[in-house]
Amino acid sequence: xxxxxxxxxxxxxxxxxxxxxxxxxxxxxxxxxxxxxxxxxxxxxxxxxxxxxxxxxxxxxxxxxxxxxxxxxxxxxxxxxxxxxxxxxxxxxxxxxxxxxxxxxxxxxxxxxxxxxxxxxxxxxxxxxxxxxxxxxxxxxxxxxxxxxxxxxxxxxxxxxxxxxxxxxxxxxxxxxxxxxxxxxxxxxxxxxxxxxxxxxxxxxxxxxxxxxxxxxxxxxxxxxxxxxxxxxxxxxxxxxxxxxxxxxxxxxxxxxxxxxxxxxxxxxxxxxxxxxxxxxxxxxxxxxxxxxxxxxxxxxxxxxxxxxxxxxxxxxxxxxxxxxxxxxxxxxxxxxxxxxxxxxxxxxxxxxxxxxxxxxxxxxxxxxxxxxxxxxxxxxxxxxxxxxxxxxxxxxxxxxxxxxxxxxxxxxxxxxxxxx
Amino acid sequence: xxxxxxxxxxxxxxxxxxxxxxxxxxxxxxxxxxxxxxxxxxxxxxxxxxxxxxxxxxxxxxxxxxxxxxxxxxxxxxxxxxxxxxxxxxxxxxxxxxxxxxxxxxxxxxxxxxxxxxxxxxxxxxxxxxxxxxxxxxxxxxxxxxxxxxxxxxxxxxxxxxxxxxxxxxxxxxxxxxxxxxxxxxxxxxxxxxxxxxxxxxxxxxxxxxxxxxxxxxxxxxxxxxxxxxxxxxxxxxxxxxxxxxxxxxxxxxxxxxxxxxxxxxxxxxxxxxxxxxxxxxxxxxxxxxxxxxxxxxxxxxxxxxxxxxxxxxxxxxxxxxxxxxxxxxxxxxxxxxxxxxxxxxxxxxxxxxxxxxxxxxxxxxxxxxxxxxxxxxxxxxxxxxxxxxxxxxxxxxxxxxxxxxxxxxxxxxxxxxxxxxxxxxxxxxxxxxxxxxxxxxxxxxxxxxxxxxxxxxxxxxxxxxxxxxxxxxxxxxxxxxxx
Numbered sequence: 034x035x036x037x038x039x040x041x042x043x044x045x046x047x048x049x050x051x052x053x054x055x056x057x058x059x060x061x062x063x064x065x066x067x068x069x070x071x072x073x074x075x076x077x078x079x080x081x082x083x084x085x086x087x088x089x090x091x092x093x094x095x096x097x098x099x100x101x102x103x104x105x106x107x108x109x110x111x112x113x114x115x116x117x118x119x120x121x122x123x124x125x126x127x128x129x130x131x132x133x134x135x136x137x138x139x140x141x142x143x144x145x146x147x148x149x150x151x152x153x154x155x156x157x158x159x160x161x162x163x164x165x166x167x168x169x170x171x172x173x174x175x176x177x178x179x180x181x182x183x184x185x186x187x188x189x190x191x192x193x194x195x196x197x198x199x200x201x202x203x204x205x206x207x208x209x210x211x212x213x214x215x216x217x218x219x220x221x222x223x224x225x226x227x228x229x230x231x232x233x234x235x236x237x238x239x240x241x242x243x244x245x246x247x248x249x250x251x252x253x254x255x256x257x258x259x260x261x262x263x264x265x266x267x268x269x270x271x272x273x274x275x276x277x278x279x280x281x282x283x284x285x286x287x288x289x290x291x292x293x294x295x296x297x298x299x300x301x302x303x304x305x306x307x308x309x310x311x312x313x314x315x316x317x318x319x320x321x322x323x324x325x326x327x328x329x330x331x332x333x334x335x336x337x338x339x340x341x342x343x344x345x346x347x348x349x350x351x352x353x354x355x356x357x358x359x360x361x362x363x364x365x366x367x368x369x370x371x372x373x374x375x376x377x378x379x380x381x382x383x384x385x386x387x388x389x390x391x392x393x394x395x396x397x398x399x400x401x402x403x404x405x406x407x408x409x410x411x412x413x414x415x416x417x418x419x420x421x422x423x424x425x426x427x428x429x430x431x432x433x434x435x436x437x438x439x440x441x442x443x444x445x446x447x448x449x450x451x452x453x454x
Numbered sequence: 455x456x457x458x459x460x461x462x463x464x465x466x467x468x469x470x471x472x473x474x475x476x477x478x479x480x481x482x483x484x485x486x487x488x489x490x491x492x493x494x495x496x497x498x499x500x501x502x503x504x505x506x507x508x509x510x511x512x513x514x515x516x517x518x519x520x521x522x523x524x525x526x527x528x529x530x531x532x533x534x535x536x537x538x539x540x541x542x543x544x545x546x547x548x549x550x551x552x553x554x555x556x557x558x559x560x561x562x563x564x565x566x567x568x569x570x571x572x573x574x575x576x577x578x579x580x581x582x583x584x585x586x587x588x589x590x591x592x593x594x595x596x597x598x599x600x601x602x603x604x605x606x607x608x609x610x611x612x613x614x615x616x617x618x619x620x621x622x623x624x625x626x627x628x629x630x631x632x633x634x635x636x637x638x639x640x641x642x643x644x645x646x647x648x649x650x651x652x653x654x655x656x657x658x659x660x661x662x663x664x665x666x667x668x669x670x671x672x673x674x675x676x677x678x679x680x681x682x683x684x685x686x687x688x689x690x691x692x693x694x695x696x697x698x699x700x701x702x703x704x705x706x707x708x709x710x711x712x713x714x715x716x717x718x719x720x721x722x723x724x725x726x727x728x729x730x731x732x733x734x735x736x737x738x739x740x741x742x743x744x745x746x747x748x749x750x751x752x753x754x755x756x757x758x759x760x761x762x763x764x765x766x767x768x769x770x771x772x773x774x775x776x777x778x779x780x781x782x783x784x785x786x787x788x789x790x791x792x793x794x795x796x797x798x799x800x801x802x803x804x805x806x807x808x809x810x811x812x813x814x815x816x817x818x819x820x821x822x823x824x825x826x827x828x829x830x831x832x833x834x835x836x837x838x839x840x841x842x843x844x845x846x847x848x849x850x851x852x853x854x855x856x857x858x859x860x861x862x863x864x865x866x867x868x869x870x871x872x873x874x875x876x877x878x879x880x881x882x883x884x885x886x887x888x889x890x891x892x893x894x895x896x897x898x899x900x901x902x903x904x905x906x907x908x909x910x911x912x913x914x915x916x917x918x919x920x921x922x923x924x925x926x927x928x929x930x931x932x933x934x935x936x937x938x
Binding site for chain 2: 360363373375376377378379380381382383384385386387388389390391392393394395396397398399400401402403404405
């Protein structure tokens with residue numbers, strides 16, 4: 034077992050590193066930590082508690098036998114642009130200045146990893162420690178050229194920023210996109226991270242984003258995953274929230290053979306707030322695994338989670354939500370809910386809502402429910418003249434709308450509404 | 455204010471910490487095939503039993519001691535430093551009660567367990583058949599004659615091996631095979647005694663059956679096995695209680711309980727666990743690593759676990775039900791109280807295989823002092839478990855800011871018609887609740903008792919009356935009036 038584990042990660046490293054340039058924007062300690070960690074831990078299989086329902090090791094073993102890192106060039110993105118946003122483009126893991134809009138917004142700065150400021154260099158790997166997780170380590174070692182997006186002090190950006198991650202490969206490939214999103218004091222922004230695949234071959238996306246919210250800042254972020262059946266990915270978000278700041282994320286997964294979201298939010302000072310919402314609809318042999326961790330470190334913070342899944346065919350949905358309440362985090366208010374509908378006989382849903390509480394004056398609760406479509410509701414609609422299919426659709430969209438309604442960007446909402454059911 | 459009563463609870467000494475002076479025959483510490491051979495010989499066991507033990511032992515040697523899932527470090531148990539057999543020297547195989555060593559009798563009297571038939575238990579008049587296990591052996595089983603009139607077999611495990619080998623051969627290891635886990639393998643290799651119970655077809659057991667476990671000798675571990683078989687259309691309610699003397703060392707208790715329920719049978723298993731929990735600084739105490747599992751093998755059967763866990767330094771215990779028969783029902787009701795440096799990690803597994811199977815899980819954790827209290831459970835809906843239904847609720851109550859409460863529920867669903875609901879809350883006794891009570895003239899102490907009682911009532915209601923009385927005492931907060 035151990036031998037096989039070593040083999041996978043060594044092969045993957047070997048095959049990725051062939052064509053990758055040396056990552057020279059990463060600091061040396063982080064780099065060497067990353068490689069040591071990988072060497073020790075390898076790529077997790079289902080013996081690892083965190084990856085119990087998501088055996089990435091075996092998926093890499095069978096579906097990515099020969100990673101060749103061959104990509105198509107992408108010359109236009111017009112039909113992928115959201116019309117009410119400014120768009121930044123990342124092609125096959127690297128930031129493309131050519132395809133991106135000029136960021137004409139006041140108070141917004143953008144640095145490519147090749148021209149990072151000192152402050153940016155310090156933020157890189159500060160939240161996503163290279164020795165905390167195999168995929169973060171792998172990304173650190175082979176990071177694509179990402180960017181550092183910074184919203185300056187006291188700036189309220191009105192126009193949402195769309196970050197488009199386009200993968201287009203002409204042979205099995207493995208990409209490591211990475212970014213830093215920083216909100217300075219009293220600033221606010223809306224960000225949409227949109228993943229798509231337009232190539233002809235399988236691509237594994239190992240994404241890492243570090244998000245820093247300074248005092249009183251407010252970040253609304255949306256994630257739309259639509260990488261088709263050629264898309265595989267581990268998407269890691271490491272978020273650090275400071276005093277009185279507010280972080281909100283809505284993640285919608287429309288397609289992707291393997292989607293693993295690692296969303297970690299650290300409420301590092303008092304009176305901050307985080308909300309995580311998610312919606313996924315799976316079909317065929319998809320595996321969608323949402324892992325969230327909200328770490329309440331200081332008093333008077335709030336968190337709220339709602340994840341909904343619609344599982345069809347032979348697909349598997351996983352929700353694992355962890356809430357930590359540390360000793361100091363009195364007056365914490367944490368709420369978590371996961372609801373799932375199982376549509377097929379061969380689908381499978383695994384949930385594990387986990388609370389770990391070390392403070393006494395807290396209000397924490399979680400709830401999860403799984404079931405089929407309510408027969409009575411179906412009958413009610415049938416009796417009123419709705420066909421079976423459309424009645425089912427109506428009920429499912431009502432189920433999904435609870436999450437979709439959290440989306441405040443119209444163009445994004447339209448895409449999701451048109452594709453989810 | 456609220457702290458006082460918590461403090462009182464925390465400071466309360468362990469009542470059952472006395473040691474009985476009885477001459478014992480104890481094996482030297484250590485574990486190897488010879489020890490197992492000697493143990494088997496001591497108990498005059500047939501060849502097949504020894505083979506079973508050795509097979510389990512050889513398997514056990516290939517396993518490593520688990521430690522990874524706990525939230526806390528615990529010192530590795532040295533299995534060579536434990537003695538695997540200890541028995542009161544006076545042979546307890548005599549018919550009359552007068553033959554039981556008076557010291558042992560006194561011990562059980564002191565614990566409120568009457569070895570005299572038709573007497574009282576915990577101050578409540580009742581009919582309960584007791585199998586009293588003292589260290590490694592069963593000293594007395596009461597009411598055997600009354601029970602055997604109905605065809606019920608209730609005796610110690612060793613006797614069952616001698617007298618009903620066909621039943622033991624058939625059922626032992628059926629639900630918990632020796633390959634199940636580290637401690638189940640250890641138990642299978644070295645178990646010393648325990649209780650066996652068989653309820654024949656169509657019989658409703660007229661009284662509560664009970665096993666009372668007492669660890670007395672220092673440096674010993676207790677490894678007992680309980681096997682309950684309920685044949686078609688039968689019913690039995692089974693109680694289990696346990697205490698141990700106060701010692702500075704950690705003692706190991708690794709039991710296995712197996713329950714098998716046939717068509718339309720119902721088994722209700724209640725535990726009040728009060729092993730010595732260690733002192734205020736976390737020194738000493740019993741490690742309680744127990745494997746309990748029930749199998750609803752045929753249609754319409756029902757197994758219900760109720761537990762009140764107050765003792766032990768570390769508890770790992772997951773009474774589970776495999777719902778194989780159609781329409782079978784599994785239930786798990788638990789109150790776990792921890793204080794000082796106790797660690798309780800308990801929960802259940804409900805494996806739904808049959809159609810229309812139902813399970814209910816209600817778990818209440820109360821943590822005080824520096825303790826940690828975890829609920830860890832699995833609800834699994836296998837494919838084909840059509841219309842299976844589960845409801846789980848796990849609540850935690852925190853008293854003081856140095857303790858922890860955790861929940862780790864695993865929910866795996868592979869059938870689209872299955873409906874699963876899970877909810878959990880964590881809270882402390884609300885200032886507003888206290889205020890409400892005080893406003894109505896109820897003082898703080900009584901108000902807390904009231905709230906805690908209300909919090910646990912759902913579970914205490916499930917206990918047989920005799921146990922509810924003991925459980926109340928154990929909760930160490932004077933609860934109101936009658937429960938149960």
